Amino acid sequence: MDGCWHVFLIFCFLFFQISPHLLLFCGILLGFVFVQQLVYLRIEGRTLTPAHILSSHAKSHAWNKKADLVQSLYPRVRVLCWIMTRPENLQKRLQHVNATWAQHCNLVLYMSSQSSDFPTVGLNVSEGRSQLYWKTIRAFQHIQKHHLQHADWFLKADDDTFVVLENLRYLLSQHDTEKPLYFGHKFRPFVRQGYMSGGAGYVLSREALRRFVQGFVTGRCTHFSSLEDMALGRCMEIMGVKAVDTRDANLRETFNPFWPDKHLIHKDNTKKQDSLYSYYKTKLGPECCSDFVISFHYLRAADMYMLEYYTYHLRPFGYKYRFNPHHHQNNTIEINQTNTQ
Numbered sequence: 001m002d003g004c005w006h007v008f009l010i011f012c013f014l015f016f017q018i019s020p021h022l023l024l025f026c027g028i029l030l031g032f033v034f035v036q037q038l039v040y041l042r043i044e045g046r047t048l049t050p051a052h053i054l055s056s057h058a059k060s061h062a063w064n065k066k067a068d069l070v071q072s073l074y075p076r077v078r079v080l081c082w083i084m085t086r087p088e089n090l091q092k093r094l095q096h097v098n099a100t101w102a103q104h105c106n107l108v109l110y111m112s113s114q115s116s117d118f119p120t121v122g123l124n125v126s127e128g129r130s131q132l133y134w135k136t137i138r139a140f141q142h143i144q145k146h147h148l149q150h151a152d153w154f155l156k157a158d159d160d161t162f163v164v165l166e167n168l169r170y171l172l173s174q175h176d177t178e179k180p181l182y183f184g185h186k187f188r189p190f191v192r193q194g195y196m197s198g199g200a201g202y203v204l205s206r207e208a209l210r211r212f213v214q215g216f217v218t219g220r221c222t223h224f225s226s227l228e229d230m231a232l233g234r235c236m237e238i239m240g241v242k243a244v245d246t247r248d249a250n251l252r253e254t255f256n257p258f259w260p261d262k263h264l265i266h267k268d269n270t271k272k273q274d275s276l277y278s279y280y281k282t283k284l285g286p287e288c289c290s291d292f293v294i295s296f297h298y299l300r301a302a303d304m305y306m307l308e309y310y311t312y313h314l315r316p317f318g319y320k321y322r323f324n325p326h327h328h329q330n331n332t333i334e335i336n337q338t339n340t341q
């Protein structure tokens with residue numbers, strides 16, 4: 001491939017000797033091919049190699065594992081992450097989840113129809129959208145049986161969800177896992193108290209997990225629909241599990257059912273989110289999302305690395321972060337002059 005480019009560039013140079021117009025043509029062609037390559041790279045996760053992108057910063061960072069609060073939350077608010085996947089996504093998506101945010105979970109389980117040495121847990125269900133709820137039911141049964149005491153909270157996410165575990169632990173640290181609670185981005189229809197979006201990820205307390213499994217033992221919950229998140233939400237309501245409001249002190253969402261720009265960029269910032277679906281009338285535009293965002297959804301493999309980088313590494317010089325999650329803030333940017341001199 002590289003060889004071809006050299007020959008091509010030499011031709012362009014020769015053309016330029018003949019006529020500058022031909023160079024323009026060469027440029028356009030070159031640009032076209034280059035953009036095609038970029039688009040291909042962005043879409044095709046397979047072309048990414050996990051270790052490379054983060055190897056220069058990952059782990060060596062002393063950032064906030066040293067911060068007392070974060071350090072104390074990690075063992076105290078133990079989160080088991082289970083990620084719903086399928087055999088053809090292991091290389092395309094799952095290895096990139098494994099290389100990024102899943103590293104911050106206390107325990108990770110990859111749930112698929114078949115077991116593999118990735119490793120994935122085989123749930124003995126068939127593949128396909130219509131089987132998603134069976135996967136969820138089997139996954140929680142598996143967790144209840146084997147891991148109930150290995151974690152305090154149980155997060156379900158998709159293999160195209162990105163989760164900031166530290167912000168999730170912060171939210172959960174204010175709640176008791178022996179109470180019947182579940183957390184996520186709340187949707188309005190079908191269930192009276194609302195139900196949590198599957199793609200934004202949702203979290204069950206230990207008591208909620210027990211009640212969910214119990215619901216199927218007693219027959220109070222059934223596989224009445226293949227709409228996984230809605231069906232689970234109905235079971236939660238039947239079993240008396242509360243769907244918690246997860247917005248922050250400024251009423252911005254923490255769990256987000258779409259990718260960042262879908263929430264953040266909107267020409268009319270006063271426009272509300274898809275009003276039919278979301279339970280709360282959260283704004284689109286910069287006011288959409290909490291400073292302590294927990295999740296985004298529909299992300300490509302490359303986005304996992306970008307979000308990992310933006311979340312844990314990129315910092316503007318001289319910006320002193322206000323670590324005060326309860327602070328009711330406005331959009332005035334504060335720069336500490338002392339620190340920049």
Ligand SMILES: *[C@@H]1O[C@H](CO)[C@@H](O)[C@H](O)[C@H]1NC(C)=O
Pocket residue numbers: 095098099118119
């Ligand atoms: C997943 O991450 C762990 C921990 O970094 C690593 O040891 C393992 O090789 C990764 N698995 C795959 C399949 O990439």
Ligand SMILES: *[C@@H]1O[C@H](CO)[C@@H](O)[C@H](O)[C@H]1NC(C)=O
Pocket residue numbers: 124
């Ligand atoms: C898997 O499911 C099939 C059909 O539902 C059942 O007959 C079989 O015993 C199950 N296997 C395991 C290991 O649970």
Ligand SMILES: *[C@@H]1O[C@H](CO)[C@@H](O)[C@H](O)[C@H]1NC(C)=O
Pocket residue numbers: 330331332
């Ligand atoms: C926003 O914060 C700035 C600086 O702290 C303050 O001067 C201003 O009055 C605040 N505006 C509102 C609307 O609260």
Ligand SMILES: *[C@@H]1O[C@H](CO)[C@@H](O)[C@H](O)[C@H]1NC(C)=O
Pocket residue numbers: 336337338339
């Ligand atoms: C600015 O930073 C300096 C040094 O870190 C600190 O002593 C001072 O209190 C800060 N000022 C404000 C307004 O935060």
